[in-house]
Amino acid sequence: MERCDTLILAGWLIDGGGAPIRKDMCMTVRNGRIKQLGTSGNADRDHPEAVDLSDCTLLPHLVDSHVHLTMSGSHDPGLRERQLTAGYHTARKVIAAHLQSHAEWGVMAVRDGGDRSAHSLRYALETGSSPGPVLRTAGNAWRQKGRYGSLIGRTPPEGMTLAGAIGTENPGADHVKIVNSGLNSLADFGRTTPPQFTFRELKLAVTAARRRGLPVMVHANGAVPVDIAVEAGCRSLEHGFFMGAENLGKLVERRVFWVPTAVTMKAYSEMLSPGDPGREGALRNLEHQLEHIRQARRMGVRVAAGSDAGSPGVHHGPGVIDEMKLLADAGFSVSEAVQCASVNGAELLNLKTNGILASGQAADFIVVNGSPEGLFDQLRHSARVWKQGAPV
Numbered sequence: 001m002e003r004c005d006t007l008i009l010a011g012w013l014i015d016g017g018g019a020p021i022r023k024d025m026c027m028t029v030r031n032g033r034i035k036q037l038g039t040s041g042n043a044d045r046d047h048p049e050a051v052d053l054s055d056c057t058l059l060p061h062l063v064d065s066h067v068h069l070t071m072s073g074s075h076d077p078g079l080r081e082r083q084l085t086a087g088y089h090t091a092r093k094v095i096a097a098h099l100q101s102h103a104e105w106g107v108m109a110v111r112d113g114g115d116r117s118a119h120s121l122r123y124a125l126e127t128g129s130s131p132g133p134v135l136r137t138a139g140n141a142w143r144q145k146g147r148y149g150s151l152i153g154r155t156p157p158e159g160m161t162l163a164g165a166i167g168t169e170n171p172g173a174d175h176v177k178i179v180n181s182g183l184n185s186l187a188d189f190g191r192t193t194p195p196q197f198t199f200r201e202l203k204l205a206v207t208a209a210r211r212r213g214l215p216v217m218v219h220a221n222g223a224v225p226v227d228i229a230v231e232a233g234c235r236s237l238e239h240g241f242f243m244g245a246e247n248l249g250k251l252v253e254r255r256v257f258w259v260p261t262a263v264t265m266k267a268y269s270e271m272l273s274p275g276d277p278g279r280e281g282a283l284r285n286l287e288h289q290l291e292h293i294r295q296a297r298r299m300g301v302r303v304a305a306g307s308d309a310g311s312p313g314v315h316h317g318p319g320v321i322d323e324m325k326l327l328a329d330a331g332f333s334v335s336e337a338v339q340c341a342s343v344n345g346a347e348l349l350n351l352k353t354n355g356i357l358a359s360g361q362a363a364d365f366i367v368v369n370g371s372p373e374g375l376f377d378q379l380r381h382s383a384r385v386w387k388q389g390a391p392v
Helices: 077-085 088-104 119-127 162-170 199-211 223-232 243-255 265-271 276-299 320-328 334-340 342-346 375-382
Strands: 006-013 020-031 035-037 052-062 062-067 107-112 135-138 176-179 216-220 236-239 257-259 364-371 384-388
Touching: 006 257, 052 375, 062 088, 062 257, 062 342, 077 135, 088 107, 088 119, 088 236, 107 342, 162 199, 162 375, 176 199, 176 257, 199 216, 199 223, 216 223, 223 236, 223 243, 243 276, 257 342, 265 320, 276 320, 320 334, 320 375, 364 375
Parallel strands: 006 052, 062 107, 107 135, 176 216, 216 236, 236 257
Antiparallel strands: 006 020, 020 035, 052 364, 364 384
């Protein structure tokens, strides 16, 4: 072993690929990358570059697969309105602050689902490969005239089809975002809205996106809007409340990622006062979504963790941790929940890193005090971010 190597002794290691949690591990790091992973039994604890984290759990940096960087998780309606209507130079500071918050929580990459003025796209093009979380952004989301979505996007220009707009607008975007339903009701449980676009319109839109090499993420709730999105060939389904078991099966068949964003309903339930009918509605929506997630795990749906950070009560950085905890509440093991926010997210975002802690990969990880029991609560209180084998 060369003297430049660093030995990191870990009590528990979660690799991000869904493998069982490994105990008493030794990570050998050279030049910021993992040279070797093995058990710590034979490790040289007197090595001058040994780091004892034997009372801690290590897990990979995280990916939040659904955020809105121009908006904060604030409940303040005045602040939210100002953020929606802000000019670019004001929004730029908000985006930078939110990305910094993600970095502080160990989030290595985020996928932005659009904003009204495409400020996130302009920011990405101006900053390029600057330090911080990798940013994948759609710019504007696309919606049908007169339908939900004005806070995150716009309608195609007058006289232009959805496919035409996707084929020409938002140059430099990493993906396309389409809104194909409305929001969930907190007052009328299970009420769904008609699709915003027909199957033909959405199919042509996906085809136009593919010509540009862009995957498509589709906001859809309810059986019919989800069915149209999946049949049209979307890369990922966002939200998917009340989609039904048949659509879960189609997600498996078509290998479509599902980003459930269950934490949005949890946030609403905590924001509203006890006795408020909306609070009870949010809790019912949450439990229904968790049952969908239970079914999805049994069926083998590819789930990527996304928080919808920027929604009321969902904050940039800790939001994805809260989403992982809900996945665990729905039956995912700790390792599987972490996989949804690491390897699965990295694949969905087409990142250069695969999000796993393994030989040859970057030694980028989060250190949490204690065992994996209660990991998601501990992530909120004792997490420390390491990059290239050293604390940040």
